Amino acid sequence: MQVLGLAQLWGPEGQGVRLERRAAALLAWLGLQGPSSKYALASLLWPDSPPTTARNNMRQLLRRLRLASGGEALVEGDTERLALVAPSNVDVACLKSTTEARAYAQALESVGAEGGTLLDGFDFDDCPELARWLDGARAGVEGWVREAREARIEHLTSGGDWSAALGLAQAWARQEPESEQAGRHLIRLLYLQGDRGAALAAFEQLRGVLERELGVTPLPETLALVREVEKGMQRPHPTASPRPALPLSVLRPPVLVGREAAWRQLEAGWEAGQMLFISGAPGSGKTRLAEEFANAKGRWGRVEGREGDSDVPFASQARAFRTQLARWPDVKLPDWVRTELSRILPELGETRLLPPLDSETGMLRFYDAGAVALYLLHEHDAICIADDVQYWDAASAKSFFFALPRMFEATSRGAQPLRFIDCYRRGELPAQTRAHVARLLDAGLARVVELEALTGEGVKHMVAAMGLPGAEAHADNLTRYTGGNPLYVVETLKHLLETDSLLRDWPQRLPPPDRVGPLIQLRLERLSALALQCARLAALAGAFFRTSLVPRVLQVTAAAAHEALVELESAQILLGERFSHDLVMEAVRAGMLPGEERALHGRLATALEEDAAPAILLAHHWIEAGRVERGLPHLLASAHSDEQVLPPEQAADHYARAAALMVATGQWEDAVRARAAEARCRLQASAAGPHVQPTWSARAPAGRTR
Template structure:
């Protein structure tokens, strides 16, 4: 078959590479890059690349199914337009459309190049035709594109798993964490990505972040499938718990910055026999604060773990074992007292918990008092020759049965154990109403001292860097403080990146993402949805918008807003941490994001909004026709500049 539109030989012979993973584009050998914005053209290229060729009749029927005899004509026009646009011949002539020999396509690259692409541009950079969707009515072509995207994701998943198998323990940790996050994003219900991310975080020394990844996995499987993590994942979780417990006693106190006021509040409250509650979201430095005070005063520090919520009395049992071992290490210990305590332990062990099918119902006032007295007896085994305090960290992870005993003991501690004070730290979570009930009871009695660690200020950080002899450019430090919202755990990571790489490129790291998402993951699924909508809407977000899009009443939206406030996701003005807004936005799948931008734009049109807002959201929804209309309107306004509300722009909630 002859070519209906002959081209010059220099056009035919020019080499070019086609990118179909991510944003579709054509790059010629002279460096010229042309975006491929026509979904039909991009899909045709993908078909030819993946199938090795496609008959012209099939291509015409796929892309113009209702056109009948004019479909072939439409195809010829399209092919001629492609040739004219790119100034080269992409396809061979003939009844079967094939790629010209001088054309290369990224789909044919080796697996190692795909993995490298993940590191360079993330998972969205390897989604087939990421920003393009075929017009409605092209049912068969749309089905092919969806299936092809699935095949690309499967190949990418296999490539990543093979990378982890080859790398083993010797792999680069930063790369391992980034690629594990890609695996999770590709299939949130597959445990392989979670397992690899947990391993990498442990190897980096961040066991807390590794445990948070397990919680992400457990929550995802429970909410989506109603199942639990596999034995392999659970065993990995247990190994991390054991290693963290072993390392806690030898861990050096973390460097504290801008915590003089909080330390004074805690020590002063203890001297006045107040019960201290340290409250704050993940990353605010509660654990470091408690460890520091405990080390300075010679008190007992105890951290509850995620595993302690697995069965009734798990927290009580593990804490009792720890205290008995401390008592045994004392040269003046009484073997008879230890024997009594160990017999009591048998009542709290895993086998005893299995025998009691509903331990909470069996906790009568009398049995609770008996357990409280046994706990006091065990604590007395380690009592020094002075008053001291027990500092309990991560109280929100305590099982309900142990929490009930602890609450009774703390409430009556003034009478039962006047020689012991308590400092408790917890993360506000929707499911821990018993913890909040304890706080309310202590507040009503006048014995509560609430301490909320403050966000770090730029002045404190500059002072710390000067003391450490690690000067950094002031604008860079200020930007790190702004992005982190003054959250110590995130801010220190950003400062380290500034020191190591001279900037904040590549932030946030996978570990930071995990820590930030802990805040969101502690909320209900409805509250998560509100937060994701806020990240998409940006500065355009409002309670009315959330109510219109979600179908919730304004009262319910306000309730979920308050839940997000408690979890440290929101503050009074917007996202509490600007970096968190970015992480939440990027956690929304791209196709869902496009749909949400369209929903936001539709609501804004009904209620009135600036042309810049509407142009931005319609553009992000891939509705270029509507976006162009508002951009023309915006261009006609004197002195106007396009508005692009979105993640990181300081959205205002109201």
């Protein structure tokens, strides 16, 4: 029973029935007030009717309510009182009870992301007492929603899940644009995610609303927060939230240092209208430099590759599209684009209705849909940062590089330019992606900026900006120990903080200076056994890790799983559902014994089977668990499915892998059939493939600078 927003009844199959005004008011009253006098309710709903008429109207209303619910009784009672049969089935009652119990996540689920006005669209001017009650009840609902949002945002922020917190803050600010409370959260979270320009823009919008609608100026608390953002010298922290075990300035040092030469190269590439690549060793600060540069140029968005993407065709592109669809939900993709993209985003359409991609025309249509979606989903951005490109799967990379020349051509014709900054680890690009980048460089369309280690002065500046008592005295030793790698500096400082060594002499012994892994291992050794198991599960699940997997895979209670995940966030091992850095994930995996990995892969495969996860993912985990016989059917199912909806080379690769496993296990006849299927798919790919390769012009298009 929904009385927040549009009043409706929802059936078991998802069918909705609109509620009439008085029926909705009755359910709202009983949901908030509990069992009540039938006569008093009748008088509220029909104040101008004689008592006998009001009682008769109430009987008719209850009868219509039962008919609307398909014969199910929603309200029960006797001659004196009425009550809800199931109060927990009324959204406003759920909101009230969960807020009182401080179960704020459940409270927000009961009202939806955007909240909802009680009995929205209804007025009761003909029922004065009911109208007065409704005014107070609406104010109460708004207060509960505000309390739940505030608490939930602070919890997510203190735990490092800034993306989820930002989504709540954005919804709150949309619904209450004049709320400084919502505005401060929005400004703070945009800055925490590295988008200083968007944070300042959010403040300007808030200031304009306050002046225009209320005739007031922002509160001193809001102005103080904005001054912090403008300076960029100290990361703002959530008010009244628990202080994490490690300072946030260690997670993201507040200033960018030692990158003046790299910045000049980026500026030169920007002015030349080139695509920008930032390459460097792990931990050299590629993402941070890209974010700071993008901040200086305009509105930007970020997509990312994750380890494990290479096992699932189009995993990186699908994540990128979902990220942008969540950022810009009002963007309308053409129907034909949605239909084609449903091959990799099933939520956009019905893949069973799609023809196989076994023709040149079909292949071009699919890749063109990706190009159109790329442009439309980024049309509000000036820059797109693609992080960890070395992890992008080959199918996603091919689709992106197919779309890129079309975007260059559109820009040269006067379309809104979209600039790209791609970050990757030096020496780790897959061969196919490396070849695409080389062609861009040869055509003068791209520039690679290589990041080197920080100098001694750069390390001193970085440490000083963190504001950690005693840290500056160790700057020279930090430079020698870490070789000037920014991440190594941060991890070493974390170790010194956790061992209470910052105010002492430099330690006599530390792990080898050229690798950050041993330092991270020391942090992992301080974790509880369950937290360490959670980290290992996250490392093996990779891009497909979800916190909901923890209780089932590790066979613990939800409360124990939550406590372990909070411990990982406090130790800055995990941020939400991903690792704080890829090197942390690598250190976690390096500390696992082969037997532990196989057992955990098997448990993960079992849980993912219950979730009907993609077949290729199930195949991967069963095979890694040493259960080839369990993984092969999923691998073949994935190949068959890909053959129906994806470019044929994806299915060919899976058939080839299945054939190799069949040969290794003595399944000769099955291997022959798999090889035949592989050959069929490769023949189809060779017929269509040459026509969907990217082609580059000899020079960068004019007019691409901003």
